Amino acid sequence: MVSRRTFTTGLAAGAVTGLLPHAAAAKPAYRGPNVILVRFGGGVRRAETIRPGSSFAPFLLHRLAPRGVLIPNMRIEQLDGVSTSHAEGTINILTGRYLAYADRGSSLFEDRLEPTQPTLFEYLREAFALEPHDALLINGEDRPQEEYLVAGATGHRSLAVRAEMLSLHRFKLHKNRRILAEAKLEDDGLLRAREELDALIARAPPGETLEPAPVVAAFWDRWRADFGDTGLVNPRGDSLLTEIAIRAMRELRPKLMMINYQDTDYVHWGNASHYTRAIAMIDKGLEQIVAAADAEDGYRGNTVFVVVPDCGRDANELMEVPFQHHFGTRAAHEIWALIAGPGIVRNRVLDASADQSAIAATVAAVMGFKAKHAESTALAGILS
Ligand SMILES: [Zn+2]
Numbered sequence: 103m104v105s106r107r108t109f110t111t112g113l114a115a116g117a118v119t120g121l122l123p124h125a126a127a128a129k130p131a132y133r134g135p136n137v138i139l140v141r142f143g144g145g146v147r148r149a150e151t152i153r154p155g156s157s158f159a160p161f162l163l164h165r166l167a168p169r170g171v172l173i174p175n176m177r178i179e180q181l182d183g184v185s186t187s188h189a190e191g192t193i194n195i196l197t198g199r200y201l202a203y204a205d206r207g208s209s210l211f212e213d214r215l216e217p218t219q220p221t222l223f224e225y226l227r228e229a230f231a232l233e234p235h236d237a238l239l240i241n242g243e244d245r246p247q248e249e250y251l252v253a254g255a256t257g258h259r260s261l262a263v264r265a266e267m268l269s270l271h272r273f274k275l276h277k278n279r280r281i282l283a284e285a286k287l288e289d290d291g292l293l294r295a296r297e298e299l300d301a302l303i304a305r306a307p308p309g310e311t312l313e314p315a316p317v318v319a320a321f322w323d324r325w326r327a328d329f330g331d332t333g334l335v336n337p338r339g340d341s342l343l344t345e346i347a348i349r350a351m352r353e354l355r356p357k358l359m360m361i362n363y364q365d366t367d368y369v370h371w372g373n374a375s376h377y378t379r380a381i382a383m384i385d386k387g388l389e390q391i392v393a394a395a396d397a398e399d400g401y402r403g404n405t406v407f408v409v410v411p412d413c414g415r416d417a418n419e420l421m422e423v424p425f426q427h428h429f430g431t432r433a434a435h436e437i438w439a440l441i442a443g444p445g446i447v448r449n450r451v452l453d454a455s456a457d458q459s460a461i462a463a464t465v466a467a468v469m470g471f472k473a474k475h476a477e478s479t480a481l482a483g484i485l486s
Contacts, residue, residue: 129229129230129231130229130230130231131230131231132226132230132231132232132236132357132469134357134468134469134470135404135405135406135443135444135445135468135469136356136357136358136359136395136400136401136404136405136406137357137358137359137405137406137407137408137465137468137469138347138359138360138361138391138395138405138406138407138408139195139222139358139359139360139361139408139410139461139465140360140361140363140388140391140407140408140409140410141191141192141195141360141361141362141363141364141410141411141412142159142162142363142384142388142409142410142411143363143364143365143366143367143380143381143384143411143412144188144363144364144365144366144367144412145186145187145188145191145366145367145411145412145413145414145415145427145434146366146377146381146411146414146415146437147414147415147417147425147433147436148174148414148436148437148438149417150377150378150381151163151381151411151438152167152172152174152438152440158378158379158381158382158385159381159382159384159385159388160385161385161386161388161389161392162385162388162409162440165389166388166392166407166409166440166442167440167442167451168448168449169442169443169448169449170407170440170441170442170443170446170447170448170449170450170484171440171441171442171446171447171450171451171452171481171483171484172438172439172440172450172451172452173438173439173440173441173451173452173456173481173484174438174451174452175438175452175453175454175455175456176410176437176438176439176455176456176457176458176460177435177436177437177455177456177457177458178191178194178200178413178414178434178435178437178457178458179200179435179457179458179459180200180201180459181430181435183201184200184201184430185428185430186413186414186427186428186430186434186435187213187412187413187427187428188213188364188367188412188413189203189213189215189247189248189250189251190203190215190412190413191411191412191413191437191458192251192362192412193215193217193221193251194412194458194459194461195410195412195458195461195462196217196221196222196223196251196360196462197217197219197220197221197222197462197473197475197476198459198460198461198462198463198466198473198475198476198477198478199219199459199462199475199476199477200459200477202217202218202219202475203215203216203217203218204216204218206250206307206308213247214247214250214307215247215250215251216250216251216307217251219475220473220474220475221251221252221264221265222237222358222360222462222465222466222473223237223239223252223263223264223265223358224263224264224265225466225471225472225473225474226357226358226469226471227263227264228263228471229470229471229472230471232357233315233317234264234265234266234315234318235266235315235317235318235350235354235356236355236356236357236358237264237265237266237356237357237358237359238265238266238267238268238350238354238356238358238359238360239251239252239265239266239267239268239359239360239362240267240268240269240343240346240347240350240359240360240361240362241267241268241269241271241343241362242269242270242340242342242343242362242364243269243270243338243339243342243343244270244271245269245271245364246271246302246305246306248269248362249267249269249271249305249306249307250307251362252264252265252267265358265360266314266315266318266354268318268321268346268350269346270333270336270342271302271305272314272322273322273325273326274298274302275299275302275303275306276314276319276322276323276326277322277326277331278295278296278298278299278302279299280323280326281295281331282295282296282299317354318354321349321350321353321354324349324353325349339365339383340363340364340365340380340383340384340387341383341387343361343362343363343387344361344386344387344390344391347359347361347387347391348390348391348394351391351394351395351398351401352394352398355400357469358465358469361387361391363384363387365380365383365384366380366381366384367380368380369415369425370423370426372423374424374425377415377425388409392407395407403444404444405443405444406441406442406443406444406445406446406468407440407441407442407443408439408440408441408461408464408465409439409440409441410437410438410439410440410458410461411437411438412437413427413434413435413437414427414433414434414435414436414437415427415433415434416429416431416433416434417431417432417433418431418433437458439456439458439461441464441481441484445468445485445486446468446484446485446486447483447484447485447486448486450483450484452481452483452484454482454483456481457478459476459477459478460478460479460480460481462476462478463476463478463479463480463481464480464481464484466480467480467485468485
């Protein structure tokens with residue numbers, strides 16, 4: 103069923119961007135499987151994730167891998183000009199291309215990279231009659247630079263077919279708007295809300311529409327009812343992403359959802375245990391999300407999991423601060439992937455080497471659309 107909303111939004115998209123040759127009413131309904139795309143960490147090595155004996159991810163390796171195809175030999179193949187890092191790797195995954203990003207003006211701690219080619223979210227929403235929240239990106243606790251991963255200022259993109267984004271940054275925008283509208287606080291409380299809202303808006307991509315759709319606003323209202331306004335009650339770090347993802351499955355029911363785990367990256371500050379503990383936390387999150395999918399009508403037996411790191415990490419133990427990933431070393435290019443769910447071969451380890459840019463075409467094949475501008479073709483030998 104195409105709702106009136108979808109129809110209207112689609113018409114606007116066609117009018118504004120010329121991307122859509124037909125009105126959205128002509129789009130078919132989506133009937134394929136759900137895809138949950140898990141970015142496993144802000145850079146992890148094979149040794150601590152998929153290597154038996156040294157893995158800190160028992161669920162991934164021993165429970166989820168037998169349900170699908172493990173690809174231990176995936177790499178970020180592109181060498182020239184590639185930075186092996188978080189936004190870059192995420193955009194490789196989402197566009198199926200290397201170097202398909204532009205810098206929107208970095209500040210000291212924020213690389214504001216946005217895709218210059220269509221992402222999986224846009225392909226999906228262009229191909230099928232779907233609502234914005236059917237394509238969801240779940241981002242980290244306080245990383246507004248990740249807002250740029252679905253930002254649309256460079257011209258190729260259609261604001262009308264992008265992903266909806268859920269993050270604490272988005273919640274704070276919503277919360278402060280609600281506080282101001284309710285006007286229940288004393289003047290200084292309202293002033294603080296105004297200042298926080300202005301600061302949040304200032305960090306958002308230029309031209310960004312920050313008003314959530316009504317169904318997403320209702321999602322955040324329920325979140326606020328459960329966790330309050332202080333930020334002290336809700337889960338933090340990557341556990342927050344797991345909580346948002348599971349609530350999103352129950353309340354928004356996305357068809358394509360990507361979760362950007364990242365806490366492994368605290369290892370930049372030099373403490374190896376931060377890295378291995380974060381891997382264990384992401385593994386726990388993955389276990390909870392798979393369990394939620396297995397328990398939920400519409401997801402049970404109808405969800406393909408695609409788990410892939412954004413980048414690897416250095417393997418040189420002699421470096422002053424080990425586990426970095428910015429120096430283009432071989433290990434920083436070495437990643438892996440795990441794909442499991444209906445239509446995917448079970449209990450297989452793929453011998454062949456594979457390319458991170460193949461993920462987009464593979465997700466497209468699973469969902470039944472074409473990632474037209476992706477460089478690679480879908481992974482062979484994984485469909486049953
Ligand atoms: Zn990093």
